[in-house]
Amino acid sequence: MSQNLIVKPRPGHGPAPNLVDYQAARTTFSWSRAAEGLDGRVAGRLNMAHEAVDRHAAGARRDHLALRWLPRAGEPQDYSYGQLQELTDRFATLLAELGVAKGEVVAVLLGRVPALYVAALGTLKHGAVLCPLYAAFGPQPLCTRLSLGGARVLVTNAALYRRKLADHRSRLPGLRHVLLADEDDAASPLPATAALWSLLRQADPVPAQVTTGAEDIALLHYTSGTTGMPKGAMHAHAAVLVQQVSARLALDIHPEDVFWCTADPGWVTGTSYGIMAPLTLGATLLCDEAEFEPVRWLSTLRGERVNVWYTSPTAVRMMMRLAAELPARAPFPDLRFIASVGEPLNPEAVHWSQKAFGLPIHDNWWQTETGAIMIANFAALPIKPGSMGLPLPGVEASLLRRGPHRSVTPVTQADVEGELAIRASCPSLFRGYLGEPERYAECFADGWYLTGDIARRDADGYFWFLGRADDVILSSGHLIGPFEVESALLEHPAVGEAGAIGVPDALATERVKAFVTLKSGWQAGEALRQELLAHARRRLGAVVAPKEVEFRVELPKTRSGKIVRRLLKAWELGLPEGDLSGVMVDPAASLTEDPPRHE
Amino acid sequence: MNEEELSAIVVETLRAVAPDVDAGRLDPERSFRDQFDIDSVDFLNFVLKLEVRLDIKVPELDYPKLSSLSGCLKFLQAHAAP
Numbered sequence: 064m065s066q067n068l069i070v071k072p073r074p075g076h077g078p079a080p081n082l083v084d085y086q087a088a089r090t091t092f093s094w095s096r097a098a099e100g101l102d103g104r105v106a107g108r109l110n111m112a113h114e115a116v117d118r119h120a121a122g123a124r125r126d127h128l129a130l131r132w133l134p135r136a137g138e139p140q141d142y143s144y145g146q147l148q149e150l151t152d153r154f155a156t157l158l159a160e161l162g163v164a165k166g167e168v169v170a171v172l173l174g175r176v177p178a179l180y181v182a183a184l185g186t187l188k189h190g191a192v193l194c195p196l197y198a199a200f201g202p203q204p205l206c207t208r209l210s211l212g213g214a215r216v217l218v219t220n221a222a223l224y225r226r227k228l229a230d231h232r233s234r235l236p237g238l239r240h241v242l243l244a245d246e247d248d249a250a251s252p253l254p255a256t257a258a259l260w261s262l263l264r265q266a267d268p269v270p271a272q273v274t275t276g277a278e279d280i281a282l283l284h285y286t287s288g289t290t291g292m293p294k295g296a297m298h299a300h301a302a303v304l305v306q307q308v309s310a311r312l313a314l315d316i317h318p319e320d321v322f323w324c325t326a327d328p329g330w331v332t333g334t335s336y337g338i339m340a341p342l343t344l345g346a347t348l349l350c351d352e353a354e355f356e357p358v359r360w361l362s363t364l365r366g367e368r369v370n371v372w373y374t375s376p377t378a379v380r381m382m383m384r385l386a387a388e389l390p391a392r393a394p395f396p397d398l399r400f401i402a403s404v405g406e407p408l409n410p411e412a413v414h415w416s417q418k419a420f421g422l423p424i425h426d427n428w429w430q431t432e433t434g435a436i437m438i439a440n441f442a443a444l445p446i447k448p449g450s451m452g453l454p455l456p457g458v459e460a461s462l463l464r465r466g467p468h469r470s471v472t473p474v475t476q477a478d479v480e481g482e483l484a485i486r487a488s489c490p491s492l493f494r495g496y497l498g499e500p501e502r503y504a505e506c507f508a509d510g511w512y513l514t515g516d517i518a519r520r521d522a523d524g525y526f527w528f529l530g531r532a533d534d535v536i537l538s539s540g541h542l543i544g545p546f547e548v549e550s551a552l553l554e555h556p557a558v559g560e561a562g563a564i565g566v567p568d569a570l571a572t573e574r575v576k577a578f579v580t581l582k583s584g585w586q587a588g589e590a591l592r593q594e595l596l597a598h599a600r601r602r603l604g605a606v607v608a609p610k611e612v613e614f615r616v617e618l619p620k621t622r623s624g625k626i627v628r629r630l631l632k633a634w635e636l637g638l639p640e641g642d643l644s645g646v647m648v649d650p651a652a653s654l655t656e657d658p659p660r661h662e
Numbered sequence: 663m664n665e666e667e668l669s670a671i672v673v674e675t676l677r678a679v680a681p682d683v684d685a686g687r688l689d690p691e692r693s694f695r696d697q698f699d700i701d702s703v704d705f706l707n708f709v710l711k712l713e714v715r716l717d718i719k720v721p722e723l724d725y726p727k728l729s730s731l732s733g734c735l736k737f738l739q740a741h742a743a744p
């Protein structure tokens with residue numbers, strides 16, 4: 064084994080890990096046996112919200128704390144499984160009263176507030192499809208997703224609605240109901256909206272009349288591709304099985320645990336682990352309305368007695384900056400397991416965590432399309448800092464090389480790179496991209512789902528992430544499609560062409576940088592740069608918009624006129640240019656037209 | 663440095679990170695994040711630029727105090743060189 068290995072002593076406190084003997088678990092694991100941990104399969108039905116809430120509310124855990132909500136300021140609010148059942152029943156009733164049919168899309172655009180959990184779980188109970196949206200998106204990505212998904216209902220709040228969607232409502236003819244989840248219902252209702260909490264108080268808390276099966280679509284998660292519009296990955300209720308198994312084995316959640324997932328609810332982690340998985344195990348979910356704030360987070364970990372904490376590398380790296388200022392090592396007596404996801408976690412962060420918390424961070428890997436954790440560093444196994452870990456029992460992972468006519472050949476040697484692939488039989492894999500069967504089919508070959516991530520596997524079987532096979536930008540744990548960024552820039556009258564790439568960033572892994580050429584009559588300069596940055600931020604939101612814009616005389620293009628982002632990236636990072644056949648490189652393309660900058 | 667000058671510097675620094683900010687509509691009492699989109703990396707860059715501009719060191723534990731315009735002014739008046 065490699066020298067760079069963290070071998071863990073047996074934990075001095077808390078229960079033993081759920082997974083102790085990894086090899087034995089891999090050998091004996093079967094999904095059909097694992098499904099016995101679910102309730103709904105008995106009657107041939109399966110519903111994520113039933114597994115997360117109703118089964119516990121019907122049994123001994125009815126009064127167990129399901130959700131503790133920490134508002135930005137003020138006292139925490141607690142919801143038992145029984146209370147969560149009542150509220151989600153009301154929401155499902157409300158959808159029925161609004162005429163929402165099974166399989167129709169309900170979009171949720173909220174931060175971490177109680178209405179998020181009620182709407183998400185109530186939507187699933189009603190058999191409608193939940194589409195979580197990211198509140199930091201600007202109007203353009205939001206409208207695109209609402210319109211592609213054909214959303215019938217949007218649950219949001221007055222501030223977000225006013226700022227991002229009210230002016231664009233005419234672009235969304237299919238959106239019939241906008242429900243505003245503000246605590247103060249009476250406060251000046253906006254036109255064409257309704258007050259969620261008033262409606263919920265009037266709706267009957269009776270069990271939903273709709274039944275769902277394992278293959279009915281439950282979730283619609285948008286993710287970004289290299290070209291074209293965002294892709295709507297659809298997940299079936301069957302994914303709940305892998306959500307539960309992975310939460311037990313990879314996150315080591317026990318039923319008596321307090322679990323804190325810091326992911327934004329607009330992304331897949333915020334749904335799979337920020338809502339569903341821990342509830343299916345009957346654990347307590349902690350949610351904090353506040354945005355990332357290192358000092359608050361440390362006191363939450365301690366004060367709320369968090370046992371299992373699932374966070375992101377960007378957050379960890381920002382907390383590392385605090386380390387020097389912390390008075391002394393703060394004790395976290397209840398914390399037992401820390402995991403991280405979204406982008407590769409650098410080894411320094413794993414070592415820092417050992418000093419700061421007395422525990423290493425367990426990196427794991429999955430993506431929107433896989434629906435649940437696929438590869439992880441496990442509680443009972445040594446950690447290789449910087450590695451994604453080993454496949455979850457029941458998950459077969461491989462490295463493949465693509466050949467002609469959709470053929471693939473396995474990479475069998477250790478430490479040789481290939482495209483990471485997951486055996487297509489894994490129950491949580493997505494069931495399609497909404498309205499794009501061909502794009503979906505292109506992801507599969509020879510019984511494998513090809514992830515678009517390039518990795519290597521070492522002699523011990525640990526996987527190591529190397530990069531994306533395409534031009535998608537990985538920033539703060541989110542995939543950003545360069546096409547969406549470029550489209551927004553092209554809407555500015557000055558911009559002739561645009562190319563967006565990810566450049567390395569110490570905190571966010573990558574940040575978006577855009578290269579633009581200007582139409583005639585426009586002059587490159589600091590004022591225009593600021594104007595373009597502002598234009599992009601207003602349309603796309605802070606997380607998607609470029610952080611840098613550089614002016615170019617020309618951009619490198621293929622003969623058919625497509626911008627070659629990989630070349631922009633190679634020039635930017637001083638990397639080899641690679642195969643240039645088919646690329647038209649005007650000598651001017653690598654020349655900057657940037658005037659000198661003054662900070 | 664008087665409050666007006668300090669306020670101009672804060673707004674200018676904020677706009678260097680988030681050029682979409684409409685300085686005229688900035689409510690000094692409300693948190694920046696409630697008024698426009700600014701992610702955690704933007705916020706960190708804002709603080710780092712303020713440090714350079716005013717030649718001060720903001721302890722990380724005090725970052726939350728800089729989350730609104732009035733919070734910035736209060737903190738900077740107490741810490742920035744005259």
